[in-house]
Amino acid sequence: MSLLEVDDLAVHFGGVKAVDGVSFSVEEGEVFAIIGPNGAGKSTIFNLISRIYQPTHGTIRFDGQDITALKAHDIARLGIARTFQNIELFDHSTVLDNLLMGRHTHRATNFVQDILHLPSVRREERAHRRHVEEVIEFLELEAYREKRIEGLPYGVRKVIEIGRALAIGPRLILLDEPASGLSVEETQDVAFWIEDMRRDMGLTVLMVEHDMGLVAQVSDRVLAVANGRPLALGTAAEVQADRHVQAAYLGSPEAAA
Amino acid sequence: MPMAAHLMEVLQLLIGGLANGCIYGLVALGFVLIYKASEGVNFAQGDMMMLGAFIALGLGNEGQLGLSFWLAVPLAIALMFGIGWTVERVVVRQLFGQPQFALVILTIAMGFVFRFIAGSIWGYSPLVLETPFAGVNLSLGGVVISLADLIAIVVTLVLTVALWAFFAFTKVGLAAQASSQNQMASYIVGVPVMKINALTWGLSGAVATVAGVLYATRGAIDPNIGLLGIKAFAAAVIGGLGSLPGALLGGLLIGIIEPIAGRYAPGELAIMSPYILMLVVLVTRPGGLFAQIHMKKV
């Protein structure tokens, strides 16, 4: 059984078919990339999986469980974390607090205990902090721990978003264009981290990415989509060589066919 | 009471309510204008209406400047256009790029300043605007309509259509809509975002004056009539902030529901009725009757 199974997924906004009959499955421990031209429906697929959009039809299964009817806030508890294409961090909080917010699904205290700051709250807090420190160490964010998000450079914010997703302690992480806007060196870092996530943390990675270099370097399988429809599925080299994919990127008349 | 007399009474209430509703609708139009152009909310709209009415009174009334009514009103409209424009240039513009909430507080405070200015010049006791059509009534088959009510209804309809056409068809109107949806992008493609904001503030000042004058033709005014703005706000929300016909419809609904509730329910309930209506609309259709809010894109 695959970890994530997407079956005949479709979503229509009015007359626009943003995603139209996409099926794929992601195996446990795999790095799976979705590529495609702008407006192909890649981020929409992410938004469907993380339950921000309601699919018109089709199902999404995670670890055998149908998650199509769940609410957006139920997804993290199952172990699915995500990042956003246009960074969605909590700008007025520190890096540390942003990462601690990622521990929300693991909280065991209620608000009354929190207000009274019972010993259990402190105990929990220490545990969360230890976990978050591991993430900080992994992503080398030590220098920014106490800094507020607003004012941090773009590349650092991008990394913090990955950190916040990791703080959830997920089984599947969805990375929405992790390398967009990053320098060559920063993109290399992201490639290493993705490798480590898979190898050391045993994570499954599903990512949307434009940088074919990064995709080829880290991903096991690649799905190409265009106009909301799947074009090709295979290794990075196979997909890149596919006639339909090339047509979709170059915009030749064949793409419409 | 005989059936027919009862019907007449209700009809009479409806017409009065309709005229009232037109004034709510006009103030609501002022909100919507600014909201449409800058997604800002002007909580001083009611007070701008009040100020407009007082300026017309100051220009037109015997014992004040004593100009002819037909001169005083256009002058007041022009003056309030200037005041709205200036307020945007001098104060509101400073908040460009700040959260929406800042403008809410700023305009609430500005409302108090307007009220103070009007109170200092014209005092706090009710005054009556002298109009050529005061006390003129038309009788239509047993239903008595005051000319003031009729004028309020007609002027409002004409103004709403004109403003709607302005936004739908003119270049400036379209640019205003664009700038409200993405300020940065509009700026980049050459929409003069700042100028358009100033223009809409001026326009909403002018519309507020029309509403104020219509209000004053139907009763006495004092510096606290601006509180009517809250009701007008409810009207704008019922219609769906950002929709001009919606604002008018919301105003009319509130205008009609008030006298009807007053006729059949205790007084407190009548006062509550516009707000209850608004809450019901918000709960059932969070974006208002003509909803324009959709999900945020990520």
Added chain:
Amino acid sequence: MRVVFKKSYDRDIDLHEHWLDRAKIAVLLAVMAALPFLVGNYYLAEAANTLIWALAGMGLMIAVGHTGQVSLGHAAFLAIGAYTDAGLMNAGMPFWIAFPVAGLAAGLFGAVIAIPAVRLSGIYLAIATLAVFVIVEELIIMLEPITGGVGGTMAPSISLMGISFDRYGALANFYWLVLGIVALVTWGYANLMRSPTGRSFLAVRDSEVSARSLGINVTRTKALAFGLSAGVTGLGGALMGHYIGFFNYELFSIFISINLLLVVTIGGLGFIQGAFLGAILITGMPQVIAILRDTVNASTGIDLASLPGIDTMMFSVLLIGFILFEPTGLYGRWLKIRTWFEIFPLARRDMFRRHKTYLKTERMR
């Protein structure tokens, strides 16, 4: 510049990083507790009033400052707190039952209206709260048997275990009671903000969509925040009732809502300290204005008292000034000054530059 050497995570979990901060709070509390021995009855009553406003302000701060829910109707919760407390005490309940129940009633009412209201964002919520306020005001008039209607009702004198805490008869005791309650609530609020609950409030404020992706139930979080906010403001209302003594619905006008908003904005949105600074300003301003008015009258002969509404006018101008020039409020200004001294002479002008966000609407038409 003070460097804190941290040897344990507990240092970050503690309310204060440094023992000096803790010492400052202790000194402040000691001075506040000693106030009845230091000042006369007039100023003591004013101090109690300021504390009550700070309490109500803290309530609103939870909603506006920490969860980003603007409320223009918090006077309604003040009223619910005041009437519940007075009503229960008039029915024979002791203060120690009536007071918490008053907070609970306001809080529950807040949470209940918040559940539909939280689906509304920003401006819609503000308007909805305004509507709720008007409805509550009219309900107070309608429910005459309980509230005394237009005539008003009286908050009975407080006594606990045989000791009188009467607002007039035993002002010092009343002041200490208020101080104790305010200190307790402040402590609870500070605890909340360092806990997962407080963090989820901030998360919802700054980005709803990513809060959801982290597993935060936005609706429940907002309703909880609004309920807590209403509850704390309700407690403030109960004390306000005792402070005023005899009151009717007019005590809780729309202007009180706006004054509360003033407290949190001028004080500094998103800071507990802001509620206190704002409360000091709003209760101190009328005194300053009165003194100014007398001075102007004595020196120039111009009688400003002949201009009614000058107080509100000055408040408004002050508010406009803050919104335009110091949107972070008094506390934000103080932080800037402190930082400037701490890192002297390394401060740069751009350090405190405001970040601008440009409007991108969620409307499609």
